[in-house]
Amino acid sequence: MIVCHCHAVTDHAIRKAVQNGACSARAVGAACGAGTGCGGCQELVEHIVETEGGAPRSVRALAMFRAESLAEAP
Numbered sequence: 001m002i003v004c005h006c007h008a009v010t011d012h013a014i015r016k017a018v019q020n021g022a023c024s025a026r027a028v029g030a031a032c033g034a035g036t037g038c039g040g041c042q043e044l045v046e047h048i049v050e051t052e053g054g055a056p057r058s059v060r061a062l063a064m065f066r067a068e069s070l071a072e073a074p
Contacts, residue, residue, distance in 0.1 A: 003044050006037025011048060018052040025049055 003011050009032050017031035025046045029036040035045040 003048070004034040004037065004041045006041075007033035009034040014045060014048045015052050018049055023049070 001011050003009055003014060013032045014028055014034050017028045017034075020031070022028045022031045025035055025042060028034050028045055028049060035042045
């Protein structure tokens with residue numbers, strides 16, 4: 001099925017990107033363009049990444065928190 005209508009990217013292409021190492025929605029976007037247009041498919045792209053074995057949402061949230069904390073440190 002087509003997930004990203006802006007770039008005509010299918011769920012199969014997204015799954016293949018994850019299998020080839022894309023571990024986040026951003027990495028999937030870089031690999032195949034999904035989620036880089038209007039953003040309407042972003043949640044579905046994230047869901048596919050999670051179900052295909054990419055970084056779970058909680059791990060990504062922790063990494064973002066750590067990066068923000070380090071950026072704010074004096």
